[in-house]
Amino acid sequence: MLVIEIRGLCKRYGQIKALDQFSLIVNQGEIFGLLGPNGAGKTTTIRILTTLARPTAGKVFISGWEVNRHSVRVKKEFGVVPQQLTLDVELTAWENLTLHGMLHKIPNRERNARIKELLAFVELEERSKDLVKDFSGGMKRRLMIARAMMQRPSILFLDEPTAGLDPQVRRQIWDLFRRLNGQGVTVFLTTHYIEEAEQICRRVGILNQGKLIALGTPDELKAKVGKVVVEVPNQCGTEYRVFESRETAVRYIAELNRDAVVRESNLEDVFIELTGLKVGD
Template sequence: MTEPLVMARALVKRFGNFVAVDHIDFDVLPGEAFGFLGPNGAGKSSTMRMIGATSPRSGGELRVLGVEPDDYGPQVRARLGVVPQEDNLDTELSVSDNLYVYGRYFGIPRRQLRQRVAELLDFAQLAERAGDRVNDLSGGMKRRLTIARSLVNQPELLLLDEPTTGLDPQARHLLWDRLHRLKRSGVTLLVTTHYMEEAEQLCDRLVVMDRGRIAAMGSPRQLIERYVSREVVELRFDDEEAPAMASLVNGLAPHTEALADRLLLYTEDGDLTAQAVARRGLKPTNVLVRRASLEDVFLRLTGRQLVD
């Protein structure tokens, strides 16, 4: 039997009267990439900080690497890698000093650490910038450095809070590639994101979080199959508001959602539904048939869009 690396039961985090995390249960298994998908304020980062042993829980049970993070913070963090939402690099230090100083926090002996720093610079593709100050790096480079730094202690479990927020697509793909490599090498990943594409790219299993609660749990494919249909037809209208058009598509699809600017028709066969729309005489300015995504799952579960 494999013991979960992280186990949460009825986990709660309160700040005063505000309940940031509201009785959530989940297990993270060794070797998997586990995701928390949800909009800003859903409680993802609070959950991450409790797992990362930098924020005490307010209630419920939490075990990380087999122990209580509140009681064994330093011991837990010695075996974790943490990539926080905002880069916590030492901006006035050089790229290699950032890795070196951080490694010294873990008590890694000098000689061994120097070798490790060289490996990590290669991994992050920053070897040529080793002597530069962090301030002079691009956003993507800083992010890669933050991730490289979190690996200095060869962690069993890597916590990534919004790893690619604010990065351009190219930088994002490069980062995903690095994370896939880590996963292949056996590191367990815990990722929060509000990008469904990222969740689909990286995660074996994920939970959808909304207002501190877990709305659903499963693999990206399972969630799509369970909560939405295989395909989606998006209808955009020019003048009229989409919600006013909602009644006109009644019966064309098992489920529809009306957003401010478009209608979404959830269906097993997008082309057939699109033809039915045309037969009904509707004239949307744009018709798009696509595969359903986690964005649709989120919309279905919460009635709201993930990214506004």
């Protein structure tokens, strides 16, 4: 069943086309990743999907509701973890979640039970009475995820959820996504980390300059460019060539008679092949 539908989405900021005729369907129970460099339009997409911005043209639907027309109703369907920190750092973890629960009129008893359950889920139970300003980056992220799940949404939107976190902390957050997804939550995240898209997303959409330039499972996308990459160092940096199989790659290197590295292709190669740029550029 489809839970997120984006139809011909355009968003302009003056002369800038932040999103340009972008369409996409996400099914229930997916972990979907929107991968793209800075300025690709990832945050704009999340903002439109979560009612914070209006499209210039096109429509978006969440669980069948058109987001613009039913903004109050659709908010029951999703939780959001924005890119920037939006916790009150002068309050404790428990107080942050309480405040959120009160704002959303969750009855007291249910609210307290939910907070307890979620703090345990994100492994912050023991820190519930501590001020958020003393938390590490990973702990703050986990608390934001807990907060987004307070109303038991069926969809979780996350904008660059692991940006700036250490690799092992990032893995901890990925584990949370997998566990939430195991409970049936559809996860829609944006990222500029190739590894994040490859490791945890069932399907990936590659966004560049407001356009969706590729869509599929990581394996499908990599198969499109070729499975094996040969990197040959030269005076100007590195020359990349993509091959269908290891045998053809090895034959190429033998004929070239130079030092080269053979490796499996990744989503960075897909992006370079499609745009001529690196995601990090």
